[in-house]
Amino acid sequence: MPLECAVLGKDVAITETTIPVISPYWRLKRNGHWTLLCRYDHERPRYCVLSPKAGAALALMDGRLTVRHLTMIAQYAFNLESQEKSQEFITRIISEANREDDAVVNMTPELEAYVKRIDPFDFVVKASRWKEQQRLATPISLNVMFSNDCQPNCAFCFAKGHCVPEGKLLSTERWKELLREAKGLGIDQVTLSGGDPLLRKDSLQLIEEMIALEMLFTLSTKCHITEKIADSLVAIGMTQPVNQYVREIQLSMDPDEPTADKLAGSPGYYNRAVRSIGNLLKRGFNLRVKSVVTALTAPYVYDWVEELQDMGLRQISIAAYNRSLTGNTDKMFLGTEGLNSILEQCRQARIDFPEIDLSTAGLEHGEQSWDRYSEPFGPLPGEDKGIAEKITLCREEGRYGAHSSMTITPDGKVMLYDTVPRDEMLFVGDVSKDSIAEVWNSDALRNFTHPRSEQFKGAACYDCKDLAKCQSKAGYCFREAYFKSGTVFVPPAECPMIQAEA
Numbered sequence: 001m002p003l004e005c006a007v008l009g010k011d012v013a014i015t016e017t018t019i020p021v022i023s024p025y026w027r028l029k030r031n032g033h034w035t036l037l038c039r040y041d042h043e044r045p046r047y048c049v050l051s052p053k054a055g056a057a058l059a060l061m062d063g064r065l066t067v068r069h070l071t072m073i074a075q076y077a078f079n080l081e082s083q084e085k086s087q088e089f090i091t092r093i094i095s096e097a098n099r100e101d102d103a104v105v106n107m108t109p110e111l112e113a114y115v116k117r118i119d120p121f122d123f124v125v126k127a128s129r130w131k132e133q134q135r136l137a138t139p140i141s142l143n144v145m146f147s148n149d150c151q152p153n154c155a156f157c158f159a160k161g162h163c164v165p166e167g168k169l170l171s172t173e174r175w176k177e178l179l180r181e182a183k184g185l186g187i188d189q190v191t192l193s194g195g196d197p198l199l200r201k202d203s204l205q206l207i208e209e210m211i212a213l214e215m216l217f218t219l220s221t222k223c224h225i226t227e228k229i230a231d232s233l234v235a236i237g238m239t240q241p242v243n244q245y246v247r248e249i250q251l252s253m254d255p256d257e258p259t260a261d262k263l264a265g266s267p268g269y270y271n272r273a274v275r276s277i278g279n280l281l282k283r284g285f286n287l288r289v290k291s292v293v294t295a296l297t298a299p300y301v302y303d304w305v306e307e308l309q310d311m312g313l314r315q316i317s318i319a320a321y322n323r324s325l326t327g328n329t330d331k332m333f334l335g336t337e338g339l340n341s342i343l344e345q346c347r348q349a350r351i352d353f354p355e356i357d358l359s360t361a362g363l364e365h366g367e368q369s370w371d372r373y374s375e376p377f378g379p380l381p382g383e384d385k386g387i388a389e390k391i392t393l394c395r396e397e398g399r400y401g402a403h404s405s406m407t408i409t410p411d412g413k414v415m416l417y418d419t420v421p422r423d424e425m426l427f428v429g430d431v432s433k434d435s436i437a438e439v440w441n442s443d444a445l446r447n448f449t450h451p452r453s454e455q456f457k458g459a460a461c462y463d464c465k466d467l468a469k470c471q472s473k474a475g476y477c478f479r480e481a482y483f484k485s486g487t488v489f490v491p492p493a494e495c496p497m498i499q500a501e502a
């Protein structure tokens with residue numbers, strides 16, 4: 001059960017007697033000279049960069065001080081001219097932290113056990129040092145592929161084409177070292193990609209290590225979870241909470257038995273998935289079932305949700321088959337009609353099965369617009385425009401995983417996404433020989449996230465007046481460019497100039 005959190009400035013008003021607290025779902029973190037607000041979300045961990053004053057003020061919000069107390073401290077600490085101005089300052093920091101999020105909430109006795117106590121002095125930083133930093137000093141999360149092997153062979157899967165022979169896999173000990181290094185760098189959010197995380201012989205050992213390090217992750221799998229595997233997962237602590245989080249097992253499954261078996265390329269797969277669900281539910285796992293819906297399975301969504309709800313499942317995710325990666329129009333491609341049909345079935349399912357938490361992704365039209373900038377941030381009193389501008393830019397970059405995460409493939413080669421093929425052109429490092437920190441700070445990696453104009457020589461971007469704006473979105477750019485042209489530093493299909501010409 002999620003904790004009840006009333007978001008300040010949204011669910012409840014901010015008054016003098018309000019006691020603000022950083023939501024247990026969020027963490028204040030130091031990242032080099034920056035302070036970040038981070039939220040764990042297994043689809044895409046979220047974060048925002050705070051200005052030095054916002055970071056210092058939020059560090060005081062640990063559920064013990066009222067807005068009135070915070071106002072008095074801020075007036076003195078930040079040399080603000082009056083108590084009214086100081087209250088305005090505190091209210092603005094809370095409102096901006098909650099602008100697109102739910103990070104600062106009203107303190108209640110129920111939250112007491114989940115609030116992390118921090119030392120506010122750890123979050124005091126000189127503006128000059130803050131300004132020196134140009135990018136995240138360490139990644140926020142890691143995407144790890146323990147193995148590229150799978151039990152099924154899903155027709156729609158973007159991860160196909162990643163094939164590392166067993167003899168080249170990173171050793172158990174190297175994976176453990178990397179996980180410990182990550183934790184030491186402050187990375188506590190990991191995505192387990194694949195292939196399938198359970199297909200490596202020592203996968204339970206690696207998962208146990210992540211649990212021991214108190215890392216947050218979702219175990220997404222399409223393996224058959226037998227009674228024995230389910231028991232082993234309980235034994236290594238998968239059902240134990242970290243603070244308020246119980247790690248999720250996401251069982252991937254497709255609707256409609258004959259179609260699902262065909263899509264998975266594995267007779268009997270659907271019934272094995274049904275048995276896996278039973279084995280997991282029986283042991284009290286935090287279980288979600290996810291389907292990547294294609295045109296072939298779209299007609300069966302409602303019936304499938306009903307079947308799962310009858311089995312006692314309460315969490316379901318539906319993602320649209322991601323065509324943008326290949327731009328293809330194969331028979332799995334979901335046109336407008338397919339998308340609308342899924343949306344309508346989900347709408348009806350939410351009405352008919354209100355106890356089901358049914359989340360969807362990639363179904364709304366135009367979700368990935370090139371022009372979706374957030375409102376720019378204004379400077380706080382006493383902070384200069386440069387700080388606010390950098391924060392606005394970081395928020396834009398934050399939409400692209402490549403700026404905050406990296407993907408470690410089974411032999412240690414590092415890429416910036418798991419949704420691109422295993423192509424040497426896309427390797428940005430190798431953790432079989434280098435550390436995570438070395439790869440993160442290498443020129444090879446930075447050339448992808450913040451490319452230099454010379455890298456575009458011979459392409460339209462080279463002397464384009466919009467290059468700077470595009471560079472802040474390079475994570476997006478290079479992947480789209482790659483899928484369009486098979487190479488990297490060229491305009492992507494969504495380049496506004498190409499679109500205008502078309």
Ligand SMILES: C[S@@+](CC[C@H](N)C(=O)[O-])C[C@H]1O[C@@H](n2cnc3c(N)ncnc32)[C@H](O)[C@@H]1O
Nearest residue numbers: 156157158159193194195196220221252321322
């Ligand atoms: C690559 S899989 C790895 C984990 C595991 N093998 C599984 O299937 O859950 C990670 C996630 O990507 C999703 N996925 C695979 N191909 C996709 C596609 N073409 N579009 C959208 N999601 C996809 C899978 O459903 C799964 O939830």
Ligand code: SF4
Nearest residue numbers: 150154157194195222
């Ligand atoms: S969706 Fe998962 S199980 Fe299916 S082929 Fe892709 S990685 Fe393997």
Ligand code: SF4
Nearest residue numbers: 461464467470491495
């Ligand atoms: S992608 Fe298009 S808009 Fe962006 S820099 Fe290249 S040519 Fe210019």
